Amino acid sequence: MWYFVSPQIVFGEGALDALDELQGRRALVVTDAALVQLGLVDRVKAHLDKAGIEMHVFDAVEPDPSVQTVRQGAQAAQEYGPDWIIGLGGGSPMDAAKAVWVLYERPDLQPAEINPFIPLGLRQKARLITVPTTSGTGAEVTWAIVLTDAIEQRKMGLGNRENAADIAIVDPVMAAGMPPRLTADTGLDALTHAVEGYTCTWHTDVTDGLCASAARLILQYLPRAVADGSDMIARERMHNAATCAGLGFGNAMASMAHAMGHVLGAVFHVPHGRAVSICLPYTIEFAARQAPERFAELASLLGCSPPPAPPIGGEKGGAEAALALAGYICDLCRQIGNPTSIAALGIERAAYEAQLDKLVEDAFNDTQMVTAARVPSFDELRQLFLYVYEGRPVDF
Amino acid sequence: MALEFPSDEWIKELSRQLNNSESYEKSARDWEGDFIFVVEPDQAYQGTAYLFLGLFHGKSPDAAILSSEGERPAEFVIRAPFGAWRQVIEGKLDPIQGMMTRKLKLQGNMMKIMRYPKAAKEIVDCCALVPTDFGN
Numbered sequence: 285m286w287y288f289v290s291p292q293i294v295f296g297e298g299a300l301d302a303l304d305e306l307q308g309r310r311a312l313v314v315t316d317a318a319l320v321q322l323g324l325v326d327r328v329k330a331h332l333d334k335a336g337i338e339m340h341v342f343d344a345v346e347p348d349p350s351v352q353t354v355r356q357g358a359q360a361a362q363e364y365g366p367d368w369i370i371g372l373g374g375g376s377p378m379d380a381a382k383a384v385w386v387l388y389e390r391p392d393l394q395p396a397e398i399n400p401f402i403p404l405g406l407r408q409k410a411r412l413i414t415v416p417t418t419s420g421t422g423a424e425v426t427w428a429i430v431l432t433d434a435i436e437q438r439k440m441g442l443g444n445r446e447n448a449a450d451i452a453i454v455d456p457v458m459a460a461g462m463p464p465r466l467t468a469d470t471g472l473d474a475l476t477h478a479v480e481g482y483t484c485t486w487h488t489d490v491t492d493g494l495c496a497s498a499a500r501l502i503l504q505y506l507p508r509a510v511a512d513g514s515d516m517i518a519r520e521r522m523h524n525a526a527t528c529a530g531l532g533f534g535n536a537m538a539s540m541a542h543a544m545g546h547v548l549g550a551v552f553h554v555p556h557g558r559a560v561s562i563c564l565p566y567t568i569e570f571a572a573r574q575a576p577e578r579f580a581e582l583a584s585l586l587g588c589s590p591p592p593a594p595p596i597g598g599e600k601g602g603a604e605a606a607l608a609l610a611g612y613i614c615d616l617c618r619q620i621g622n623p624t625s626i627a628a629l630g631i632e633r634a635a636y637e638a639q640l641d642k643l644v645e646d647a648f649n650d651t652q653m654v655t656a657a658r659v660p661s662f663d664e665l666r667q668l669f670l671y672v673y674e675g676r677p678v679d680f
Numbered sequence: 681m682a683l684e685f686p687s688d689e690w691i692k693e694l695s696r697q698l699n700n701s702e703s704y705e706k707s708a709r710d711w712e713g714d715f716i717f718v719v720e721p722d723q724a725y726q727g728t729a730y731l732f733l734g735l736f737h738g739k740s741p742d743a744a745i746l747s748s749e750g751e752r753p754a755e756f757v758i759r760a761p762f763g764a765w766r767q768v769i770e771g772k773l774d775p776i777q778g779m780m781t782r783k784l785k786l787q788g789n790m791m792k793i794m795r796y797p798k799a800a801k802e803i804v805d806c807c808a809l810v811p812t813d814f815g816n
Contacts, residue, residue: 285781400780401790441794486777648707651794654776654801662706 288490288535289427291414291449295524297516299455300415303331310338311413312366314357314381315373316345324417324458328372340364342384345373348432348439348549348556349380351395358387361410370413371449374470375421375556378414379429382447385412386429395431398442406446414449417458418470419509419522421556422477422530424452432550437642439546441651454527456520464510467522468620471506473557474526475499475613476541476564481533483571483578484655494532496585501525503586503616510620540567540660543650544669547643552631562623565610566671567656569678570664572606575657579606588612625675636673643669682813685769686719686729686762688745690810695733695743697806704806705738708799712736713755713792716746717765724816725762756788766814769807775800 294302311332313325320343332339342360344353361369361384369388371381386398389406398404414424427448431440462470475498481487482495502525508518544567545560554562568579580602583589589605617624626636644666647653653660660668664680671678683690698704712735719729730746732754746752760768764783767773776797778784786793793800 285783286777287781396791399790399794401786486774648798649796651776651797654774654797659798659801661703 286488286535287445289445289448290531291425291452293425293452293454293527295454295527297456297520299453300327300331300457302451302453303328304334306332306335306337306368308335308337308367310340310364310366311368311370312361312364312384313339313341313370313372314345314384315341315343315371315377317343319343319373319377319417322461325372327458328370328415337368340366345377345380347376348553349376349383350432350434351440352434354380354383354387354395354431357381357384358391361385361388362391365409367410368413369410370415371423372415372417374416374418375423375430378416378421378423379431381412381414382427382429382443382449383431385410386444386447395442396440398429398444398447400444402444404444404446411450412447413451413453415453415455415458416523416526418462418466418526419459419519420470420474420526420530422474422526422534424449424454425527425530426534428534430546437550438646439550452527454523456516456523459523460513460516460519462513464513464621467513468506468510468622469555469557470526471502471509471522471557471620472561472617472622474522474529475502475506475616476545476557476560477529477533477538478502478525479564479568479582479609479613480539480541481529481536482582483657484537484539485657486537486655487578488536491532491536494528495536496582498525498529498532499582499586501528503612506616507619537655538652540570540653540656543647543653543656544643544672546650546652547646548626550646551639551642552629554629558622558629561613561617562626562629563672565614565624566668566678568606568610568613570660570668571656571658572603572610573658573678573680576603576606578657579609583609583612586612626673627675633673640666640669682811685765685812685814686717686731686745690812691731691733691743691745693810694806695740697809698735698740698803701802701806704799704802707802708735708796709738711738711796711799713788714753715756715758716749716752716754718749718757718759719765720759720761722761722763724766724814756786756793758784758786760784768804769810769812771804771808775804
């Protein structure tokens with residue numbers, strides 16, 4: 285048995301209008317200062333005004349939100365007493381909103397105690413709405429909460445099925461203002477979710493279709509969205525694809541690229557989508573040598589495996605097809621101007637090697653690592669981190 | 681020769697496998713905390729068994745079957761019916777998913793375990809190396 289968790293999703297052009305019908309008294313918007321300046325909070329306020337709901341804003345969320353920040357947000361919630369919490373933004377504000385909500389409802393908990401094994405008893409004081417402004421992390425539909433322990437420089441994978449949002453509003457107008465680099469980074473994050481959700485050992489029949497569909501949409505529409513941000517067809521397709529990928533991997537799991545990407549983000553502050561998508565082709569190459577089947581199957585579904593295409597669901601999908609998928613993803617990164625190695629990020633080798641022990645240790649013990657199709661040994665992971673730095677094809 | 685599960689011989693062999701595993705040693709090198717695995721009755725197994733597994737800094741100093749849960753202190757207790765344990769040992773039930781679906785019930789600090797997911801996986805991988813007789 286397993287679970288499939290999803291909020292009510294309102295999607296497509298005009299989805300934000302759903303806020304006009306919201307019942308309630310007070311909403312606390314959890315976001316970052318940049319989105320306030322961009323006017324996106326005002327868009328939400330206009331709809332809340334129509335619904336007769338007061339609004340207060342907590343805009344102190346930073347990229348890779350910290351435990352300290354969510355405690356401040358929870359304090360703001362305690363003081364304001366909202367019956368709706370709205371996470372508005374990319375993954376950071378939305379994850380922060382989930383944590384703020386949990387701590388508002390359960391002030392007895394420490395952030396690190398938000399785990400999937402205990403009942404939280406939420407929805408006594410408020411409910412949660414998520415509004416993504418990137419396409420995207422999928423955080424609008426997942427129950428995962430990623431916080432950063434700033435002292436240990438370590439990302440913490442937290443969350444509970446109860447803290448999935450009640451409503452996710454997936455309106456492409458909220459992502460239409462993304463500049464090309466952000467469009468590329470967040471789009472590649474969504475692609476990594478889709479690929480890892482399909483290929484991890486926790487994949488399910490219920491999530492496979494979402495992951496495959498999301499990957500197909502992203503491969504088709506991400507280059508368009510990066511090239512022309514005013515292409516609203518591409519924007520809408522990407523926004524929907526990111527939500528599909530979020531539902532897919534959020535109800536399956538991410539995998540090795542995320543385990544490696546998390547530590548790159550925590551230590552070198554590489555933007556999440558950029559970090560995981562750099563690692564993804566190398567993790568596919570690593571898996572292809574011993575466990576290519578799911579990658580080959582996905583390559584066949586996406587039409588990027590070399591002929592003859594392996595049978596879908598066949599016993600041995602073929603390393604060639606898996607490697608073709610890795611190459612396809614690298615080509616996409618290059619097409620949209622994203623780096624394909626860590627060296628290309630401008631991180632000096634000496635600085636990288638000085639942190640290598642920590643990178644390996646933390647990635648090794650990331651919860652996403654254990655769902656990899658081929659789990660590396662400690663030494664193999666170390667070697668993999670070096671190959672990803674150099675941009676070297678994986679040959680072990 | 682296959683070892684009966686659950687039994688003193690079985691848990692001691694698991695302990696031996698862990699001590700031979702470089703991968704486990706690396707993933708658990710600063711782990712401290714012993715386990716008791718409680719095998720509860722179901723249709724395939726009558727009775728209740730208590731398997732103690734000592735774990736310290738990447739090694740398993742000792743292991744034994746106990747006559748009762750209280751015979752030795754342990755930081756963690758995991759309870760499950762015989763059938764669920766069989767699924768874990770045979771690789772059909774991921775132990776983390778098992779705990780998330782309450783098929784395996786954990787008593788102890790879950791967040792501490794969640795900081796060592798690789799070590800948890802290595803323990804299950806070592807279980808698979810123990811030739812096991814489940815009695816049917």
